[in-house]
Amino acid sequence: MTDPIVRRLIAAAGAPDAGALLMAEEPDAVVATALAEVAGRTILHPGPEMPVTVLFEVGVPAGGQVPYLLTVGPDGPRARAGRIDDPWVHVRYDLTALVRDVFGPTGPWTGSGRDVTMKDEPGPVEYKPDDPWMVQRDEATRAAHQVLAACGPYRGDLTALALRFGSDKWGGHWYTPHYERHLGDFRDQPVTVLEIGIGGYHEPDAGGASLRMWKHYFGRGLVYGLDVYDKSVLDEPRLTTVRGDQADPDFLDDLARRYGPFDIVIDDGSHVSSHVITAFHALFPHVRPGGMYVVEDLHTSYWPEWGGNGTDLADPATSVGFLKTLVDGLHHRDRIHEHTYHPSYADRHVTGLHLYHNLAFVEKGRNTEQANAVWRPRHDPMADLPAPHRVTEE
Known part of the structure; x- marks a missing residue:
């Protein structure tokens, strides 16, 4: 509300x-x-x-x-x-x-x-x-x-807030120290935060622990929570819930236009790989430059029941496989055939990735750093040396 x-x-x-x-x-x-x-x-x-x-x-x-x-x-x-x-x-x-x-x-x-x-x-x-x-x-x-x-903002650490409100970002998982490392600089800013997934399933007044945690951590922030169930009874000053499906890109685009742009988006929703990827493509363009997009619970990327793949670890249809493509996109200007490649929105605006156990932070900005000099060889320079001078492994 x-x-x-x-x-x-x-x-x-x-x-x-x-x-x-x-x-x-x-x-x-x-x-x-x-x-x-x-x-x-x-x-x-x-x-x-x-x-x-x-x-x-x-x-x-x-x-x-x-x-x-x-x-x-x-x-x-x-x-x-x-x-x-x-x-x-x-x-x-x-x-x-x-x-x-x-x-x-x-x-x-x-x-x-x-x-x-x-x-x-x-x-x-x-x-x-x-x-x-x-x-x-x-x-x-x-x-x-x-x-x-x-009368002043709360200055305790995020883990204490997670414990106070019962968020599984500490205990069920061990995410709060990583969140403080990457989001601590936002703490005094008038941020807009969106978290996908409120918790409590179909019970109207259940869930919302992490939303309350974020509200008090970001004392000047506006916090929005998205869930497939109606959680409006949890609304309070600076905390608003929205009902919708993270697998619906048109809905997500409309949501972002109504409440965004966002400084921080956190995907703690269905954890189905296709939903994670759909939400990223729909919402990442609505993250402000300098903002952060976070994906939680990446373990489901390896579970077939959740659209994951435990054998082909580079499968881009999984959430972890998709994150690996962002690494390649981060370096798209250095590719040999870059002049024939059309970089995607993510290629041009992902400026950093930080991965931890089951947790990923994606930085938003302008990926415009120059590529390696064009005159430098793209092939193995050792291949041009006479055989005695080549360095080989034992």
Whole structure:
């Protein structure tokens, strides 16, 4: 469920003139959108064991304040418009500072634009661990830490997020370190991510673990999930599910035109080789230059039941065999008969491949590096040497 205002706030948060851009927005909608994001992030941080309501007062450019309440505790977060008197935790924010903290690039918090106060002691109190006021104050302190931590992006590693949400990208597989190696530079960017395959099969409210993981890893990102089953009950801010078939190239092209271009596409779908290849041809043109296309679970490339081939390992109709053709395409300018060869879209735009056990990363760009000099011989130079000078293996 990606409201257009989210896109605009992410863009404004990263712009030097954020305040001017926010002048065009309805303040109440900005505050509601930002604090809905904060509420969603609170689940990543430890909080109180009893409900605590935090009052936010957000100063807006035209003057005045927008009050908002965020209740945290064992029953989960709840954000709503409103005000309470004498709150345990009172957070005052400048509107621009709130948007920058929640949706902006990561940086050390400077203390600008935010003020936090706790309820004053009601006079002399007895400092005993079981004193009701002291217990409530300790819970409010935990709530303040949880809420303020959620005002910024989550900085833990991807494996921790996979464990938090139950994604099989760690444990069922061991993918998360490779993902961090290749996608870590995207983390602070306003990326658009598409993952094929949501999980949970036909159960409407099952699956989505990896989508939630990506949403919190890419704190400024928009995440889309594609599945053959309707998973719309999983939609939430910055996370949208789409129903469709990865084996249908026309559908995929329309999907990309509606929600793309994408910075990252991850194929964790059917794992049928023909589907993997169809999806790549349809979606790779919609990946931005500098982006990444990822294919998971390549073991099925060797299983005949999944359209694989365990004997002809170069079979281009299998997912691994197809990836091997991308290696040749990467070097198409060096081929002997390159002048008679018409390079494909992938040949011209794949700029790198990284393969791990059951996992492949394909880099998108412009494959324009010059070929080896045309005057250099394409045949074995040793063949022209007299026999005594030839180097042969024992």
